[in-house]
Amino acid sequence: xxxxxxxxxxxxxxxxxxxxGLHASTVSRILHAETDTARGAAAPATAQRIRDLARKxxxxxxxxxxxxxxxxxxxxxVIVPRLSDLVLAVIYEGIEEAADDAHYSTFVMNSRDxxxxxxxxxxxxxxxxxxxxIIGDAHLDGDILIELTERQVPFVLMNxxxxxxxxxxxxxxxxxxxxxxxxxxxxxxxxxxxxxEPYASxxxxxxxxxxxxxxxxxxxxxxxxxxxxxxxxxxxxxxxDTIFSDKNRRPSAIFAxxxxxxxxxxGAANSHGLLVGRDLAIxxxxxxxxxxxxxxxxxxxxxxxxxxxxxxxxxLLGVLNGETVQAVKLAPILCVRESSSxxxxxx
Amino acid sequence: xxxxxxxxxxxxxxxxxxxxGLHASTVSRILHAETDTARGAAAPATAQRIRDLARKxxxxxxxxxxxxxxxxxxxxxVIVPRLSDLVLAVIYEGIEEAADDAHYSTFVMNSRDxxxxxxxxxxxxxxxxxxxxIIGDAHLDGDILIELTERQVPFVLMNxxxxxxxxxxxxxxxxxxxxxxxxxxxxxxxxxxxxxEPYASxxxxxxxxxxxxxxxxxxxxxxxxxxxxxxxxxxxxxxxDTIFSDKNRRPSAIFAxxxxxxxxxxGAANSHGLLVGRDLAIxxxxxxxxxxxxxxxxxxxxxxxxxxxxxxxxxLLGVLNGETVQAVKLAPILCVRESSSxxxxxx
DNA sequence: CTGAAAGCGCTTACAG
DNA sequence: CTGAAAGCGCTTACAG
Numbered sequence: 001x002x003x004x005x006x007x008x009x010x011x012x013x014x015x016x017x018x019x020x021g022l023h024a025s026t027v028s029r030i031l032h033a034e035t036d037t038a039r040g041a042a043a044p045a046t047a048q049r050i051r052d053l054a055r056k057x058x059x060x061x062x063x064x065x066x067x068x069x070x071x072x073x074x075x076x077x078v079i080v081p082r083l084s085d086l087v088l089a090v091i092y093e094g095i096e097e098a099a100d101d102a103h104y105s106t107f108v109m110n111s112r113d114x115x116x117x118x119x120x121x122x123x124x125x126x127x128x129x130x131x132x133x134i135i136g137d138a139h140l141d142g143d144i145l146i147e148l149t150e151r152q153v154p155f156v157l158m159n160x161x162x163x164x165x166x167x168x169x170x171x172x173x174x175x176x177x178x179x180x181x182x183x184x185x186x187x188x189x190x191x192x193x194x195x196x197e198p199y200a201s202x203x204x205x206x207x208x209x210x211x212x213x214x215x216x217x218x219x220x221x222x223x224x225x226x227x228x229x230x231x232x233x234x235x236x237x238x239x240x241d242t243i244f245s246d247k248n249r250r251p252s253a254i255f256a257x258x259x260x261x262x263x264x265x266x267g268a269a270n271s272h273g274l275l276v277g278r279d280l281a282i283x284x285x286x287x288x289x290x291x292x293x294x295x296x297x298x299x300x301x302x303x304x305x306x307x308x309x310x311x312x313x314x315x316l317l318g319v320l321n322g323e324t325v326q327a328v329k330l331a332p333i334l335c336v337r338e339s340s341s342x343x344x345x346x347x
Numbered sequence: 348x349x350x351x352x353x354x355x356x357x358x359x360x361x362x363x364x365x366x367x368g369l370h371a372s373t374v375s376r377i378l379h380a381e382t383d384t385a386r387g388a389a390a391p392a393t394a395q396r397i398r399d400l401a402r403k404x405x406x407x408x409x410x411x412x413x414x415x416x417x418x419x420x421x422x423x424x425v426i427v428p429r430l431s432d433l434v435l436a437v438i439y440e441g442i443e444e445a446a447d448d449a450h451y452s453t454f455v456m457n458s459r460d461x462x463x464x465x466x467x468x469x470x471x472x473x474x475x476x477x478x479x480x481i482i483g484d485a486h487l488d489g490d491i492l493i494e495l496t497e498r499q500v501p502f503v504l505m506n507x508x509x510x511x512x513x514x515x516x517x518x519x520x521x522x523x524x525x526x527x528x529x530x531x532x533x534x535x536x537x538x539x540x541x542x543x544e545p546y547a548s549x550x551x552x553x554x555x556x557x558x559x560x561x562x563x564x565x566x567x568x569x570x571x572x573x574x575x576x577x578x579x580x581x582x583x584x585x586x587x588d589t590i591f592s593d594k595n596r597r598p599s600a601i602f603a604x605x606x607x608x609x610x611x612x613x614g615a616a617n618s619h620g621l622l623v624g625r626d627l628a629i630x631x632x633x634x635x636x637x638x639x640x641x642x643x644x645x646x647x648x649x650x651x652x653x654x655x656x657x658x659x660x661x662x663l664l665g666v667l668n669g670e671t672v673q674a675v676k677l678a679p680i681l682c683v684r685e686s687s688s689x690x691x692x693x694x
Numbered sequence: 695c696t697g698a699a700a701g702c703g704c705t706t707a708c709a710g
Numbered sequence: 711c712t713g714a715a716a717g718c719g720c721t722t723a724c725a726g
Contacts, residue, residue, distance in 0.1 A: 012703060023713050028705060043711060060474045064420065065703035067411040068718045084436040084636070092430055093457055105454060105475055110440055127407045128452055233640035263640065270642040289431070293580035293610065295617040295642065359719060370697050375721060390695060412719035415702045 011059050020049055027054075031061075067129065076316065077125030078108040078158075079118065080136040085231065086288045087258075087305060088136055091159055094309020095134060102317060104131075111137045113197075118144055126153065132316045138162045139199040154319045158312035161201045161327055166319065168311035170303035171329035172202050176209025176255070178334040179283045179301055183253045184217045187344035188281060190249065192225040194239040194256040194265060203228070206257040206285055206301075225251065229261060236264025244272045252344050253281035259288045259300055266296065266339070281340035297337035304330045358406050367396055374401075378408075414476065423663065424472030425455040425505075426465065427483040432578065433607075433635045434652060435483055438506055441656020442481060449664060451478075458484045460544075465491055473500065479663045485509045486546040501666045505659035507548045508674055513666065515658035517650035518676035519549050523556025523602070525681040526630045526648055530600045531564045534691035535628060537596065539572040541586040541603040541612060550575070553604040553632055553648075572598065576608060583611025591619045599691050600628035606635045606647055613643065613686070628687035644684035651677045 017024040030050045053059075067073040076099055080088040092108055099106045107130065109121040118137055122144070125133060132154035138145060138161070145165055148155055157167035183191055193210060196203025211221050224246070229239035236256055243251065256262035262284030266276050274280045276296050284291060287302035307330055318325045364371040377397045400406075414420040423446055427435040439455055446453045454477065456468040465484060469491070472480060479501035485492060485508070492512055495502055504514035530538055540557060543550025558568050571593070576586035583603055590598065603609035609631030613623050621627045623643050631638060634649035654677055665672045 013705095014703075024703085025705075025714075026712055029712090032705080046711080061705095062415070062703050063475055064411040064414040065718090066705080068409070068415055068702095068720085069704045069706085071718075073411065082436075083430055083439055084433055086431055086433065086436075089429075089431040089433075089436050096457060100471070105471065107452060108455060110443060124447070124452065128410055233637060237640060260637075263637070267640055267642045276642075290580060290607075290610070290637075293584060293614055295614045295623075360721095361719075371719085372698075372721075373696055376696090379721080393695080409719050412702090413721080415704085415718095416720045416722085418702075 010062065011057050012062070013059075016050065016053055016057070016059060019053060022046070022050070026050075031059075073129045073131055074104050075128065075130045076104050076106045076132055076134060076313070077122070077128070077130035078106050078134045078136065079111050079121050079125070080108060081113040082110045083108065086260075086290075087286050087303075088159065090288075090305040091136065091309040091312075094306035094311075095158075095313055096309075097306075098310040098313035102313065104313070104317075106134075113137055113139075115139065115142060115144065118142075122148070122153075132156075132320055134158050134312050134316055136160065138165075138167075138201070140201060140204065141199055154316065156312055156315045156319060156325065157327075158308060159202065161205075161329075165327070166315055166325040167327045168308050168315055169201070169327070169329055170308060170332050172205035172303075172332075173209035174329075175285060175301040175303065175332040176206040176211070176257075177213040178332065179206075179255045179285075180210045180213035180217070182299075182334055182336060183255065183281060183283065183340065184214060184219060186253075186281065186340065186342070188251075188253040189219055190251045191219070191221060191253045191255060192227065192243045192251040193221070194236055194243075194254060194258075194261045195226050195228045196231055196257040196261065198228050200231075203231075203257050210255050222249075225249070231258045231261060233260045233264040233267070236261030237268045238264075240265035240268035244268065244274075251280075253283070253340065255283050257285050259284040259286050259291050259298065262298055262300070262339075263290070263294070266294070266298070277338045277340070277342055281342065281344065283340050287335050291335070292337065296339055299337045299340040300335050301332045302335050303332045357409065358404050359409070360406075363397070363400055363404070363406060366400060369393070369397070373397075378406075420476045420478055421451050422475065422477040423451050423453045423479055423481060423660070424469070424475070424477035425453050425481045425483065426458050426468050426472070427455060428460040429457045430455065433637075434605075434633050434650075435506065437635075437652040438483065438656040438659075441653035441658075442505075442660055443656075444653075445657040445660035449660065451660070451664075453481075460484055460486075462486065462489060462491065465489075469495070479503075479667055481505050481659050481663055483507065485512075485514075485548070487548060487551065488546055501663065503659055503662045503666060503672065504674075505655060508552075508676075509548065512674070513662055513672040514674045515655050515662055516548070516674070516676055517655060517679050519552035519650075519679075520556035521676075522632060522648040522650065522679040523553040523558070523604075524560040525679065526553075526602045526632075527557045527560035527564070527566075529646075529681055529683065530602065530628060530630065530687065531561060531566060533600075533628065533687065533689070535598075535600040536566055537598045538566070538568060538600045538602060539574065539590045539598040540568070541583055541590075541601060541605075541608045542573050542575045543578055543604040543608065545575050547578075550578075550604050557602050569596075572596070578605045578608060580607045580611040580614070583608030584615045585611075587612035587615035591615065591621075598627075600630070600687065602630050604632050606631040606633050606638050606645065609645055609647070610637070610641065613641070613645070624685045624687070624689055628689065628691065630687050634682050638682070639684065643686055646684045646687040647682050648679045649682050650679045
């Protein structure tokens, strides 16, 4: 068992060397020659002795010393709007997994989608000497990314894309398209969109994908039927209230770009005496774990959240490796459930 | 504006010293004498020049070098079952805030409540040389905490307590008591409990608090009415299904030790043709942001999640400071909503 | 009041 | 095949 206590003596290279009657530099050389056994680094027998002892005492190099010397911290910084957004929490699980596999550790910080906070958190991470940043709160209208690029900070975007920067996202446009096709096929001709925050590509792309396809099929969506909103339940509820307050237009279906907004819309529908799945169809986005378990199961476009996280790490490691990386979009699939499975008879 | 780029030259102490015609050690001394201005560290004028330049170029000491020298990383490790559990995500926000204020940074890792994974993650954090651990996934029956204590790793528990170790938690027993009193007052005499995982103090204490009070008031709760379950929505649903499948006993109220389990129970009730808030009362725990926004608003015992996070940091800093710290419990309050506000007439 | 040295634990050319 | 030196950027007694 390893015995590494914060602040107290851990086993050092020098300890190993002393134990073996060797010089620390020799031990170091061997412990790095993982791939090519004893490739000029030391005699095979010596190498074996070193490795055996290292394993036995559970040696692990002091990351501070190593980082100081190599100028690589093996630390990745992750910035998200909020971890209490389930979508980001799940993506982060993917990030943690992939980083772990690559022997990197990750910091994660909440920016609350506030530009000043985004800057502050990025600065803290850089001060900590992270090797690179995974940014999950990119704003379409921000200039932080340009600054980071100028400062040559290695980074990739995750979840939200911004044209011109590398990113790992869901194909949100396609997701919106799937939702539109589904609702059209079920007979809906009057639909509204709870569109999310206009500064987020997720909101914009999902909305665009939906609207384009619906119009392409011959449907009408007036601008007034697209309601921008916060991503959370409360945002969804007030957006839905806005939609229902229009007495001249009562949509038979709502597409919400986010499951939580969709849940809020379900609550609003309930308050207005509408039974979801009969009087009103609702489709959400992300297929979070809650969707299928709600009293009225929610249809949702499933985005591969874990994979987005893993991919983000892969892309960032690519950047750190000097490769040129692109924006990559992962395909979503539609999960139809009780909230939108009924056929709608247009009157 | 600071200009710190990973891997590239950042401003060092030596740079500052050269610029000022001083020795690096002098600069270092001043930059540490924050409290007592120039207290024997340097001439007031020199101190001022140093501080001005440091601010101007945005100097921040290299944490690796500093850590190597001082044997303090100013890093805290946080281990949670899963960040996709909203409760932990919110607690983590409190942790991040408090750590930030104290100039600490935090790693957070998911252990999935799996003992092997808990060990692994703790080991990774220790290998990273964190100064201490905040453990949010403690099991009542585990032995990891004993090991850590023997190895003299500084740590505190958060969210879940284990007797004999310092912790920051909600007063879960009190929370259960509040729920029991409320349901009793509303006229319920036949109740069931969705109790959560028996290895978690949250589950055990909330259940005990509830059962004790209910029995104390003169109510009956047979052991068969206490159903242990997972903490998530699916766990709540199957627990509720179990409860409803007992044809000899149809409770008029259910206390779930967790909001997500409560939501699952709502779904199950729905499937069984029971209208929550009329045929069945449900009370959850934590008052997560969803509770108030559900189509049928969920009554819930509100735990001070953010405060628990902040407190955990405070306690751990105390431990690092050599203080003896205790288990601290924060008081919850009951939020009554539609799901349990109806009066129940016992037949 | 300020400088110079030593050393934290590592890695990396460079000798031999 | 192995050792010795230098140095990453800092802090901390210790001189002077």
